[in-house]
Amino acid sequence: MTQKQWTEVDDFVVELLTPSDRVLDAALADSDAGGLPPINVAPNQGKFLEILAASHRAKRILEIGTLGGYSTIWLARALPNDGRLVTLELETHHAEVARKNIERAGFSSLVEVRVGPAVQTLESLVAASAEPFDFVFIDADKEGYPKYLELALALSRSGTLIVADNVVRDGEVIDPSSADERVRGVRSFLALAASDDRLEGTVVQTVGSKGYDGFGIFLVK
Ligand code: SAH
Ligand code: DHB
Ligand code: MG
Secondary structure, eight states, X not given: OOXXXXXXXXXXXXXXXXXXOHHXXXXXXXXHHTTOOSOSOOHHHHHHHHHHHHHXXXXXXXXXXXXXXXXXXXXXXXXXXTOEEEEEESOHHHHHHHHHXXXXXXXXXXXXXXXXXXXXXXXXXXXXXXXXXXXEEEOSOGGGHHHHHHHHHHTEEEEEEEEESOSSGGGGGGOTTOOOHHXXXXXXXXXXXXXXXXXEEEEEEEEETTEEEEEEEEEEO
């Protein structure tokens, strides 16, 4: 099995089931024009996130790692009209591109993009006793994942679903001696999730246009 084949199959299913729409195409085009790296989720992964959040009837969604707002738009599509999505981004420029993309998608009133280091923003949400989130998507710097999990839990309720992107990393996740800080971050994240009595979950490996990776999916008991 090769990357070429994974991409062709992704193209086939995306063409069949999630034909491109103006708003998402424009979000990617403007992210690219703005010099943002092309590390957004794939369209079928975006649809997967939307379906997870919608089937969970999520009304409050927290996203850690906005980039240009591509995954944000997919997730916002799962929200009811009185829903809320808070998305956290370190880079001011990424956040500016994202806000425009989210505005064009018609979600400005539901989505808040918060700029700053996610740990700081999460701590301020905890300090402000923010209402718990129903669904959390973790997709920022991989080194930060363990801390993001801890803070996401502080902003969760029984029944909150926590999804994390990029937890397989070409299979490197199984290497205990990896020197790659991102791999180490993801490994610590999974170890923390495994040892926390409040969580149950698993990892689903994925192949596709984004290569070989996987989603961590955890339910707060
Ligand atoms: N979820 C997006 C992709 C996010 S890429 C999508 O699928 O469309 C990861 C993002 O996390 C980048 O925009 C990066 O700037 C941001 N990031 C990196 N470190 C961060 C930090 N400490 N706090 C908040 N965001 C961070
Ligand atoms: C990277 C980050 C991501 O969130 C992703 O999905 C792919 C790559 C990165 O930092 O390289
Ligand atoms: Mg990712």
